[in-house]
Amino acid sequence: MGTNQNLTVAERIKQKFDHLTRAERQLANAILEDYPVTGLGSITTVSENSGVSTPTVARMAKKLGFGGFPQMQAQLHTELKATISSPIAKHDLWSESAPDTHILNRFADAVSENMRQTLKQIDPEEFNAVVDLLSDLKREIHVVGGRITRSMADNFFTHMQVMRSGVTLVAPNSNTWAHYVLNMNKGDVLVAFDIRRYEHDILRLAEVAKSRGVTLILFTDQWGSPAAKLATYSLNSRIEVPSAWDSLVVTLFLVEAVIAGVQTQTWNETKSRMKTLEELFDQTKMFKKFI
Template sequence: MSSSRDQTVADGIRDRFQDLTRAERQLANAILANYPVSGLGSITALAEVSGVSTPTVVRMAKKLGFGGFPELQAALRAELEATISSPIAKHDRWAESAPDTHILNRFAEAVTENLRQTLRQIGIEEFDGAAALLRDRRRDVYVVGGRITRSLADYFFTHMQVIRSGLTLIAPNSNTWPHYVLNMKEGDVLVAFDVRRYEHDVLRLAETVTARGVKLILFTDQWGSPAAKLATHSFRVRIEAPSAWDSSVVTLFVVEALIAAVQTATWSETKERMRILEELFDQTKIFRKFV
């Protein structure tokens, strides 16, 4: 059923979009435009905002696998609750339902399922499109992360900097961000990381740069950062785990796969950059030599 934690309501809408009628697609777009808040009011209010009839709302809810609109709305409320859960609340919820198996096994099972569900949602076209933007040397690439995800942004930046020039890691202090935006030109790329408890500064940066013609590649979670509506390419990664914190394992998997795709497509240039970098390492004696 669409309300299971394996799939969000938004996932269900996207999966079944081609099967919807014109009116149902109009309704679906209205829901996704301000998701999930748009679906939390009355059925009449949602129908009016979408420009459809209330029976259309009921029909689409059933097409998504729900018994009716109240059941769909309950799923949306559960998703909203999950997105704003504090680390303490998350830990308590997991601890209450934790099975009698070792944490290593429980965590491994959760991460494996996250990977399986994420791969089902990522389209080849989406992945290849993001890789194409990143390997285009006519575009400068800027990378930004949030309070926790900045470590992922740093990891992504460090590897991509070896592959190509024109990379900038945006400092965590948002007061300096206008200085970076000043250097961005139309067609450049911003790679942003934003997961639940979504950060206002990341959304404002995304709004500012996309208005200037910058392409946004977004790494977010299954519920989707508010910045997702602005993204040229968006990766919705499953992040829940039996922990007070969300898991970054699958996000890192997608990041590394994307780095590998860009490196493979630009290997002749990347290989030469790596050769020069190794010479610089030798000159600076940054690494210990055993022979």
């Protein structure tokens, strides 16, 4: 039988519409009405919604060239997925001169997808709340990272330090952390970075900080660090890429966006401060000689 297997359900219905019986046409119209959502329920639901019996539904599915109702439904799922998912051609972006299989392009695809997924899941209210908290000059801010995320913590610290006072970077070596804890007071904020291969020390620090009334902001991955349950705000980013390691690209994106947010928020108070600091760097740069 010459039924083309690649047709959509809607196309098949239209093609065969003349050969459908009265009850089948009724069903077909119901399916096309809110296409493809109506077809997604159980055969019972579909039959009820269109006022026909379940055998009619099953029969029509076969008539349209499917093995049965479940097969027709699977096709509807596939179609829906194609409709819903991004219409943006995946890699018109990327490096054209390199083949699709080149690590650059595979990496780019993965990072781009990570970005998309992360942004889809982020709660802007939560983001705003984080920015507000970090813009509050009355609160001291403590920043800590793990073995791999240390660079994120460092980057965050470097920028925050320019914008405001009262920012501390907790040293990587956890032996010294007791001293940092002494300086954490009620109302302070701890910004922690913890991704897969979650570090026990970070969790411990978060616990101790929490017990001292410190608010925890956590940058973690899609699965969530164990410290997440202690966090008031946690910003999760997708980190999987075709590599033996995880990608911090999206995490860095969030960090930079938060920094930009804080900068906007505190601009009035901090613009002169920033200018002075920048000038200082420019000057010292001039006079240093190392060799």
